[in-house]
Amino acid sequence: MIMLFQLLLIPMSVSGENAAEPGIVRELCELRNTNSETYLRTDGLYECVVFSEDKYFLAPDGFYSEIDNSIIKTSFLSNGQSYTYRNAANSYRVCFSDSVTPAVLISNENKSVKFAPVNSNRVRAIAGSSAKTTTEISGYSLKGDNFITYPGLFSGVDFIYSANNDCVKEFIVLNDNEVLRSYSFAVTSEGCSISNNNGEIEFIDSVGNCVFELGKLFAVDSAGAYTEELEYSVVEYSATQAIITISISEEYLNDSERVFPVLIDPSIMITGKSRTKDTYISKKYPNTNYYMNNYLRTGCDDAYGTRRVFINFDIPTSVSKNISSANIRIKKHSGLTSLVYAYRVLGSWTSSTVTWNNAPSYSSTNVSRPATNKGNNWYWLDVTRTVSDWQKGKAANYGFMLKEAIEKDTSRWTTFYSSEADSPNKPELRIVYVPYDSVLMAYSESGVDRNEYFQNVSPYISQNRKGNVLRSNYTSCSKATAISYLQSTLVFFTHTHGTQNGIYLGNDVSLTSSDLNGKDLSNLRFALLLTCNGGTGGYSATRVTNGTPVNIVEQLVICGAESVIAFQGKTYVSDCNKFADRFAQATMQGGSNVSYAARYMDCTDMLLDMSQLAVIGGNGTLTLNW
Known part of the structure; x- marks a missing residue:
């Protein structure tokens, strides 16, 4: 069968050795994907911008629409519970109550799970950034258009939720040491049953697929001291109803070096949507995972010891093998940015589990030149050869590890923004290719x-x-x-x-x-x-x-x-x-x-x-x- 392909006629009017950078003609919306967008340039090449998390979702009209996690007003009633707020636009829906009985309802593909705190105070929800509560704890942002806060839901404790691209974060903020050590939730599910698999809480549909899951528990204080000495306990009343309790270590809270507020994070993951692929690891805390942190850290400092970044990008199949250039683009938050290089990761890893002790190996030599500041603290790392090898099948795509050339000097460190940061500060991979x-x-x-x-x-x-x-x-x-x-x-x-x-x-x-x-x-x-x-x-x-x-x-x-x-x-x-x-x-x-x-x-x-x-x-x- 003979197949006819599009002919592109591109007029060339740029002259000389020092011609200006090609401009953008338009976005090629037909090539848009959940985590990428592609543009036609004035030189006829395509430029694909790939993100380390989803930016778009497939809307009911069959087109990819941009995710909007802002919390907006709504009026919704489900099983006798009224809800006043919801996320604006995503493939899943999360609703928040503002009534006598606080509750959170998460729905995805005709299945849902509802969480309601047990024996909580009666408080009003505050959407957005207007709540007078802590704004950030150790790199975890607690305010923004996608946040909703229940201040003082328990004595000395604020409950803060954020709607994210692939999950709903629940932050339990302990403002002092005179607070409860455990918090219970009445949980009801529809279309899926509750499963306690050795402390991993999952919600399973009728064909055995995990629809929702509770993320791994951790806590961090305002000085950055982490602990995973927390646990879930489940009292089941039926396959779809249970009381789930979160408990934190008494020893951790009573430590004389503890700095309050302390944050507990039991995020609710929408399974199948967990596509965020950037995090960092710390030699000082070799078993700690920093998934969903607002920052990516390299170099060495007193708080974390040696720090290294792991980042990956799912390159869409529309990108050809004919790569002209590929650059990681990442924005600096603070630090020196002395000599940060990219290395090719040689084995599989996931953002939610990788730590210093289980991190895969990486190439013995760097695959980029030092990160270069292209303006406004945006740093670029040229990884053209590696991305080209991936596209040609010469190497598997396990992503990149970013690290400083010298990691023993505690004054040489850089903190970048992660994909959890507010737009437009998120990392991206820009690939220019011949289509x-x-x-x-x-x-x-x-x-x-x-x-x-x-x-x-x-x-x-x-x-x-x-x-x-x-x-x-x-x-x-x-x-x-x-x-x-x-x-x-x-x-x-x-x-x-x-x-x-x-x-x-x-x-x-x-x-x-x-x-x-x-x-x-x-x-x-x-x-x-x-x-x-x-x-x-x-x-x-x-x-x-x-x-x-x-x-x-x-x-x-x-x-x-x-x-x-x-x-x-x-x-x-x-x-x-x-x-x-x-x-x-x-x-x-x-x-x-x-x-x-x-x-x-x-x-x-x-x-x-x-x-x-x-x-x-x-x-x-x-x-x-x-």
Whole structure:
């Protein structure tokens, strides 16, 4: 079956070596995913922004809509309980009461669970940031548009809830040491039964799937001292009703070094939505997990000892193998940011369980240069090679570990914002890629019809290959853009003026062999350079002058291109148009290898015998109908 793919025609108007960064044309909403958004750039490349947590949800209308965790007013009655507040927009719904009997109702896919504190005080709920309570404890934010507070729900204790992308956080804030050590909740579920699996509380549907679960308990005081000496206890009345009690260690609260307020976190996870993939680990607290903390920490300090960040991004399947660039973008909160590098993680891990003691190994050498401040405390780490390897199947994607080059100096540390921070401070991975496997470029000048070959070559590529075609009819093109095409595509055709050592880009600028020194072009299977003198001097895989290959053919092959054809000596535009047409037909439709198609082409109607002018570098037996 012949499949037709979209042809993209991108006008190029940027000139010179120091051209401005390409702009954004529009978002490609059809490529939006739960954790990513993709944009068309002015240079024809796609830029995919991937987040370490979900940003969108699939709405009932079948389109991805942005998650809005803000707490808004509602009027809702369920099983005799009235609810006054809810989260604004997400695939799950959480409702909060503001009545004599406080309650929280979480619903997802026609299943629900309700929590109501037992023997609590009668207090009014306060939505948003107006509650006069603690705003943050040890990196855990307690205020924002997605928060609702029940101040003094028990004597000396505030209950604070936040609606998050994949869970509902419940923070029990103990303001002093004269408070209860345990708190009970009447729990009722619909569409799922309550299961106590060795202290792990799950809500299971009729086919055995976990719909909700209570997260691992921990507590932290205002000085950052953690403990996991807490427990759940369950008294079941039926499969769908129970009293669940949370208890905290008396010894922990009575410690003379305890600094109040103390926070207890029993979050309710919506199973299947837990996609947040960033956290940090601490050598000082080797068994502590810092999932859902507002910050990511590197370096070393007195409070945590050595700190390292684990972060991962689920790259959408729409991102091609032809990666032009990939950068982690992460915002600094505080610290020095001396020398932070990215390393490739070599094994699986999850944000909610990884600790210093169980963290997987990582690459022995860094896979990025030091994080660079690009402005407003946004730091970038170039991880292009690693992301490209992931997309090409050369390595598995287990994410990155970020750490300082020196981890023994307690003055060298950096704190970044995590995905739990408020927007727009969340980390992201920006991937620029070529969404097509073939690039056709033609230099446009008055009275010269080089773009004729577009009409002849494009159909062969579209009908016989498995990818989109970029057609760039340019008057000038930056070297950076030309190199990005070469580094990202599989098949590259260019029709332009030629020099012995380069490709003419307009405005007296040429892409020369020296511009490609050290570039990795292993992605490039084939290049056809319809230029004058592009292959002057013949071809030799090893011939160089002053450390530089004699011509552009030799340089492309040395950089990793599998096969390249150019021409030595003068050529004519009309001949090049005919050669490209017949070459594409012979290789992509007829199945001939590139050497045979070039050497045995019928050139009787051409001004010059192009088959004799052709210089073939690399693998001449390559075919282009794969």
